[in-house]
Amino acid sequence: MEPDGELLRDRLGLRGDVTRFSEGSLPVFAIGDDLVLKLWPPEHHDEVPTEVAVMEALHGRLPVPTPRLHATGLLDDWAYVLMSRLHGEEPSVRDVAISGQVGEMLAALHSVEPPVVLGPQDWDAFVARQRQGCVEQQRKHKLAEHWLEQIPEFLxxxxxxxxxxxxxxxxxxxxxxxxxxxxxxxxxDFEPAMRGAFEYEFVGAGVFVTKGDPKCWKALVEAYGRTPDPRRVMAYTLLHVYSNMTWFMEGMPKADTLDELAIRWFGV
Structure with missing residues (x-):
């Protein structure tokens, strides 16, 4: 049963109007103008330590604000994190100025020591597991056979x-x-955080922020201060935990091979 935001607000002794955010897979409520309450059901309690550890590690360390932790605990079967609320609107994609700011933010993010709670402990083993299931994962998402055939040799x-x-x-x-x-x-949103190769970060940034626009990508990597190898980023695009190449290709530049896609999506 879905949690009642107003009841939880009262149990925590808080005040303010309660509004549930429509996006996201977890229940998240704004409480007044200053607080956000994020909840996890029992099957996802293991994600809470990551959210908390990364939130604490990053607060005040980036050129972009991040939530400040107020409290964490249990409300019946639901784990919760109470944090400060960030204000603003979702940025437009394919925006050169925003892309540069994302690059600057990523440079600062990657300079922060990863909390000990983060995995995987063995990056090479993680990559090997992802490679083993990569073709089937993409087939599940109905990627065309033409692309599936290229994946093993490319990787x-x-x-x-x-x-x-x-x-x-x-x-x-x-x-x-x-x-x-x-x-x-x-x-x-830090519960998916990991410790690993810096190029892995550029999958989301390239597909969902710069979206194949060469000027935006150039602004991002120049602000980051290091240009990732396009083929490595494409490989991690295939191997990402949430990879769905059929979805990723929507609205992105077209090509006939993975090598061509690597250049068109992640080349400078």
Whole structure:
């Protein structure tokens, strides 16, 4: 049964109007103008330590505001995190200025020491597991056979060994950002965070922020201060935990091969 936001507000001794956010897979409520209450059912309680640890690690460390932790605990079977509310609207995609700000934000994010709670502990083993199930995952999402046939050879041709692991948000996309007057005013949603290769971060940023626009991508990577190898980013696009190439290709530049896609999506 879905939680009652007003009842939870009262049980926590809070005040203010309660509004449930329509987006997202978890129940999230705004309480007044200043607070957000995010809830996890029992089967997802294991995600809470990651959300809390990354929120605490990042607060005040980025050029973009992030939520401040107020409290965490249990309400019946629901785990909760009470945090400060970020204000603004979802930014437009294919915006050069916003893309540059995302690049600057990612550079700061990746300089923060990853909390010990973050996995995977063995990045190479994670990549190997993702490779093993990659073709079937894309087939499940109805990717055309023409593309499925290319995946094994393409992945075999890309060196994906990470020299060191950085703190990854993993889903930097417009839906997890807010802006006010053309300036980013918030980054949120940390439960999918991981420790791993920096190029993995550019999957979400490339597909859902710059969306194949070369000027936006150039602004992003220049602000980041390091240009990722397009083929490595494409490989991680295939291997991402939530990869769905059929969906990703909607609205992105077209090509006939994965090598061509790598350049058109992630080339400078």
């Amino acid at each position: 075999d041709s890309v060196d994906l060994q990470a020299s060191s692991g950085v703190l990854l948000h993993t889903e930097v996309m417009s839906g997890h950002l807010v802006q006010q007057n053309g300036k980013l005013s918030g980054l949120f």
